[in-house]
Amino acid sequence: MQSLAKKWGGHLAALLLFTVVTIAYFSPSVLDGKVIHQGDMLKFSGMSEELNKHAAEAKDGNIIAWTGSMFSGMPSYNIAVKGTAPEYLFYLEKAIKSVDFNGASMVLTGLICFYILMCVMGIPLWLAIAGAIAFAFASYNLIIIEAGHITKAYVIAYMPLTIAGMLLLFRSKFLWGAVLFTLGVALSVLNGHLQITYYLALLCLFIYIGFAWDQIRQKAMVPLVKISGVMLVCVILAVLPNLGNLYANWEMSKTSMRGPTELTQATTGSAAKVSDGLDKEYAFAWSYGKGELLTLLVPNAYGGASGGTLDNNSNLYKELRSKGAQLGNDVQSYTYWGDKIFTSGPVYFGAIVCFLFVLGLFVVPGKLKWWMLGGSVFLTLLALGKNFDGFNDFMFHNLPMYNKFRTVEMALVIPGLVFPLIAFWGLKEILSGKVDVNLLKRGTLTALGLTGGICLILWLMPSLFLDFRSPMDTQYQMPDWYYNALLMDRKSLAQADALRSLIFILLGVSLLFWYFKAKNKEKTAVYVGVGIAILMLADLWSVDKRYLNGDDFVREQPAETYKATVADKEILKDTDPSFRVLNLNNPFQETTTSFYHKSIGGYHAAKLRRYQELIDHRLTGEIQSIMKTFQQAKTADDVIKGLMVCPTLNMLNMRYIIYNPEQAPIRNPFAYGNAWFAQKVEMVDNADAEMAAMNQFNPLMVAVVDKRFAADLEGFTPQPDSTATIALTDYKPNVVTYQSNTKTEQLAIFSEIYYQPGWKAFVDGKETPHFRADWTLRALRVPAGEHQIVFRFEPDNYIMATQVASVSSLIILLLLAGAIAWSVWNTLKKDKELQK
Incomplete structure (x- = not known):
């Protein structure tokens, strides 16, 4: 028992610390009962309401996997499915997810999973804690929580488990290597964001190739075959509990927006290609800019989020006041100056993480780090999308399944995993005293010169790198005085954060210098670990609070935001079992209508391809015709007559039109019926x-x-x-x-x-x-x-897949329980032998 207590005491203390830190950040939701105002979760409430209403009728064998509330009807695989066989792996997550499913639980999951990876790598306690903080509190993770990208956040949080399992298997530690690798893959797929899982698979491929190449060079073919076989079995075992999700995504990849079109598309040159997945322009709409990669080190290098806040000391604030504007304590403006349509915030890894990452490339032994770096660079190039078009055009059309995904900038989650991994791997080597002094000096000076040097230049001479002008600026039609003040503020934001990052880097270097000079290095190493953890938390916490803070928490639950309007109440008086409603207010980007009615429109990235083409070729024109009729009509009869020439909307049984939510809807007498x-x-x-x-x-x-x-x-x-x-x-x-x-x-x-x-x-x-x-x-x-x-x-195939998945998930839980029982028994056995 003493061995167990000694072995798990530190881990339990780390878990307690993670829980306290996470609850402190998310105290409005965990302690005060508020919820984060998440745009995607609000839309999810609208799109899933019909499914929820009918959920009580769903039983095994009577699955509800279709919704009629959006786009005139579509499969609900990517929204919610009711009545499937139980997925037992969810019970494994239940304790953590019950803390605060839409907020704190995602960060807590990331902290625990990266901590496990650190422990697998032999990282000391406080460095492991610091590494977990660096990974879980990276800005992108908090930004997507604020946006409501729940499945994405959980899949990111589980990524370290897969890598931890791989590293154990590479050392022939088959029991827990197989357990962690299987759980990592299984939970990644289970949480349903296959794009992140796809990126993780690419990184794993790089790591595996590096390991296999090293084994082949050493002519260690038997261990390689054995380890590869175990990994293959683990992948199969991990996939089985997710057969339902995988089958649904495979099916939708052929019929949704991610599938090929049957329409002939004209091309403008011999080099043009038609994708058998998403449209390339649509897929690359959110591509990270080459220059924007500076945000990994300096968060406000490109102005932060669209619609950023400037305080009362800003140039724009002072100019507006001089013009007589009535302002509060700050002003919102177009602080972001990249070329994306909009952004919720930058990808920031942490200044110390970037410094330690470069240093780690010098001091981490072996070649595996280079394969991790190679995978990280490859995924970074993918994240650039249209900003590195030659490379990414080739990848889009040739990398298997890649053209099924959009918003390619999210590939930066892989560097977001690799940077802290190598950073704290390297720090472990340094604090162990095993690194050659000359190599350490060269690495430290290079890392400081590169990361600190960039920060220094951005602080003192920001215009040397950046011009602070965006190609999007022209659409805002700002007067010269406004624009000039804004450019000065964008420059100030970059300078302030460059100085901030430089200070954090210098503090980190100071801790290392203290260690080098200390006589009691073992004790000092602990203090350095604690200091790095504190600096890491202070750095990332303060940046995260720019994008997810107390103002984002509200009392109102997502479904409670859907207050029935005058138009809704009038339509709900109609007792016919089925008809459709068209909301003229941005119909294909909202789910408000879907909450109460069967909508012609809706919001979902995986709508059916044929319906999207119906929108493009027929519905958009008819909707524009209706809006034009509204503008020109002199009487109500003129409006009604305009609906006669909308055959596509009429065949979709559009009975009501909402043109103003606070006024009665227009009833369409020409709808063809059901x-x-x-x-x-x-x-x-x-x-x-x-x-x-x-x-x-x-x-x-x-x-x-x-x-x-x-x-x-x-x-x-x-x-x-x-x-x-x-x-x-x-x-x-x-x-x-x-x-x-x-x-x-x-x-x-x-x-x-x-x-x-x-x-x-x-x-x-x-x-x-x-x-x-x-x-x-x-x-x-x-x-x-x-x-x-x-x-x-x-959907017989889907139902069968979910049934197989249910049984498989139970088997995995039993295997996990067996592995834990064996480990405990083995530890107790060793304790008894030592006592003898």
């Missing part, structure tokens, strides 16, 4: 012809069908039946029921989004083939007579 019978079929050759046909057809009369579905219409001849009826009788997100009555066989068109695999049609309980018509709607041949027609969303 289903109708087409009188004619127009068969077309391909997607281009299908889209072209929609520019000049009446959906109520004609069904446009791609020739690939010709077999579904074989032997069918439309026969007009004036007495035929079809009506929606019941609606649930995953089950839609109709009743039909016809004298002859008819072709029914349903105002619901066609999606395969998943949706199945049943006529009187018998499964019946259905197909696509009018670009994105469902069509079905309805027999003569009275029939019940039911559409069920039953």
Whole structure:
């Protein structure tokens, strides 16, 4: 027991410290019951409300994986799925996530996971604590929490576990190496941000190649094969509990915005390429600038966040006051001057981390550090996106799966892992006294000259590197006096933070100098570790508070922000089971409408590709036509008449238009309803012809069908039946029921989004083939007579994958419990032997 207490005492103290520090930062939410005002979480509340309402009806085998509340209907795999088999790995996270799921728990997870990595590397207690602080409190992690990028934050937090497992396996420590590596991969995939997992996989590939190359040179083939085999088994074992998520993402990669288009796209030159994933311009919209990499060392080198705050000593504040402006204690302006559309803040690793990283490249033994550096450089180049276009164009079109991801600047999370890893690895070597003195002096002077030198130049001569002008400035149309004052303030922000970083670097160097001169180096090494940890926390904490502070915490829960407006209340009086609503206020960037209604619009990066193309080619034009009608209309009748010429919106059953939330909505009398019978079929050759046909057809009369579905219409001849009826009788997100009555066989068109695999049609309980018509709607041949027609969303492959995942996650938990029990038993056994 003494061995256990000695072994775990320091770890428990570190855990307690991490908990206290995290709770202190997030005290408004953890202690005061507030929540962070997170933009993405607010939107998530809107997009998931329909699923939550129907969740009680979801049971095993009756999964709700479809929402009708956004984009006229879409799979909900990337939002929420109700009724799946239990995922037991969630119980492993429950204790930490229950602290403060949307805030503190993410940072606490990062602290613990990086601390584990530090312990695996043999880093002493206080250095391990400092390293964990450096990783978890890096500015990007706090910025994405403020934005509400919850899944991304958790996946970043789990990254160190995978690396820790790899390093143990490389040392042939198979039990805990396999456990940590499996858990790292499994939890990374489980938390559902595959882009970060993809970047981590690229880093792991670099590290593995470096290890394998070293083993091959030493002709150690047997250990290499053994370790590689164990890693492969671990990956398979880690993937199994995530089969549901992986299958859903694979399926959506083919049908969503991340999949290829069927439309022919004109190119402007022989070098132009059409992506089979996202549009390149869209994917590279958020690319980190080459010059912006200075923010890794100096946070305000590029002005911080868009809409930054300037205090009452700023040039702009004084100019505004001189012009008679009534101001408070500060003023907001365009402090950020990079070329991104906007940014919530810079990626800042910490000044001391950057210094120690460069120093670590000198003093860390072995070649593994160079492979880590290589992976870090590679991911940094990916983060530059359009700002390093030749390289990234090639990668976008040739690196497997890479064109499925957007916002490439987030690849900087990998350098964000590697920098503190090498920094504290190097510091461990220095404080162990094993580093050659001459090498240490050369490394220290180089690191100080590089990092401190850059800070010194930015402080004294900032215009030598930077001009503080943004290509985005012209769109703001600022008067000269305003712009000149703003340029001076941007320069001052960079200078102030350059001096700040320089001071932190010099303090770090002073601690090392103290160690070099100390007589009792073992004791001084502990003090240096404590000092570095304090400096690290002070540095990162103060920068983080610029982007996530007390002002970001509110009493109101995300769902409570959706107050029903006058328009909402009026629409909710309509008791029909299903119809759609168009909000003219930025319809494809909001989920407010989706909270209460089935929306034509919505907000999601993984909307269906065909629906996005419907937006681009049809809906945008019709919406602009409606808005123009509003501007020109003299009477209410003029507005109503304008809705006659919106066939695409009408076929989507747009019954209401919200033009002012605080006024009654406009009811559209021309909406086609939930289903109708087409009188004619127009068969077309391909997607281009299908889209072209929609520019000049009446959906109520004609069904446009791609020739690939010709077999579904074989032997069918439309026969007009004036007495035929079809009506929606019941609606649930995953089950839609109709009743039909016809004298002859008819072709029914349903105002619901066609999606395969998943949706199945049943006529009187018998499964019946259905197909696509009018670009994105469902069509079905309805027999003569009275029939019940039911559409069920039953994604069989996904359901089977989630069931396998559930069993696999339980197996992993049992293996983890077994590993812990074996370790405890082995420790106790050694204690007894020592006592003898």
